[in-house]
Each structure stands twice: as structure tokens, then as C-alpha cells.
Amino acid sequence: MIQHTVSFALRHPADSPEEQAFLADAAAALTGIPGVENFRISDQVSPQSAHRFQFAMDFADAETYAAYNTHPDHVAFVQTRWVPEVESFQELDLVPRG
Numbered sequence: 695m696i697q698h699t700v701s702f703a704l705r706h707p708a709d710s711p712e713e714q715a716f717l718a719d720a721a722a723a724l725t726g727i728p729g730v731e732n733f734r735i736s737d738q739v740s741p742q743s744a745h746r747f748q749f750a751m752d753f754a755d756a757e758t759y760a761a762y763n764t765h766p767d768h769v770a771f772v773q774t775r776w777v778p779e780v781e782s783f784q785e786l787d788l789v790p791r792g
Contacts, residue, residue, distance in 0.1 A: 695790060696753045698762075701738070701745035702783035708746070716779055720749065723771045729758035744782065759787070 706712040717735055725733045731752040738746050753759040762768055 696756060696759045697750060697788045697790075698753060698759065698785075699748055699750040699788065700783050700785045701743070701748045703745050703781045704747070705779055705781045712779075716775060717747070719775060720771065723767055723775075724749070724751070727762055727765045727767050729753055729762055745784065 704713055704716060706716065721733065721735060724730055731754070733749070733751045736748040736750065738748065753762060
């Protein structure tokens with residue numbers, strides 16, 4: 695199992711319609727990709743991070759995660775929404791120990 699997470703800050707003002715549209719559109723686009731499990735959007739509550747949100751999702755294995763990364767819906771979302779609207783981000787791909 696691979697847990698894919700990305701924390702990020704958007705270029706949009708907090709609580710703006712653009713921010714809400716980005717989050718809703720991301721959920722719609724990414725959850726429709728085969729192999730995406732347990733998709734969640736979380737809000738940052740610590741003032742120690744400039745990243746306001748996190749996407750997290752699980753993949754059964756490395757092959758499924760690789761297919762997600764190259765899926766046309768993921769590539770389109772990254773090109774048309776992520777790149778122009780995300781100000782900064784950090785990605786982590788985690789595998790449970792043991």
C-alpha cells in the first residue's frame with residue numbers, strides 16, 4: 695500500500711469561491727481515476743505551516759500508483775488547475791513499515 699499525500703497553499707484568497715471550486719473540482723477529478731482509494735481533503739490547523747490543505751489517497755501498490763500518475767485525468771488536472779492555482783506544495787509518498 696502507498697499513501698500519497700500532498701500539502702499545499704493556493705493562490706486564491708482564503709474561503710473564496712475560487713478556493714472552494716478548486717477543492718471540489720480536485721475531488722471530482724481525482725476520485726474518478728481507477729485505483730484511488732480513501733481520498734480525503736484536510737484543512738491545516740497549525741499556524742506553523744503555510745500550507746492550508748492536504749490531499750491524501752491510498753493505492754494498492756506501486757503499479758496502481760504509477761498508473762494514476764500517468765492517467766489522462768490526473769495529467770489534465772495538474773496542467774490545467776494545479777500548476778496555475780497552487781502556490782507551493784510538498785508531496786510525500788509513504789509505505790507503512792513492517
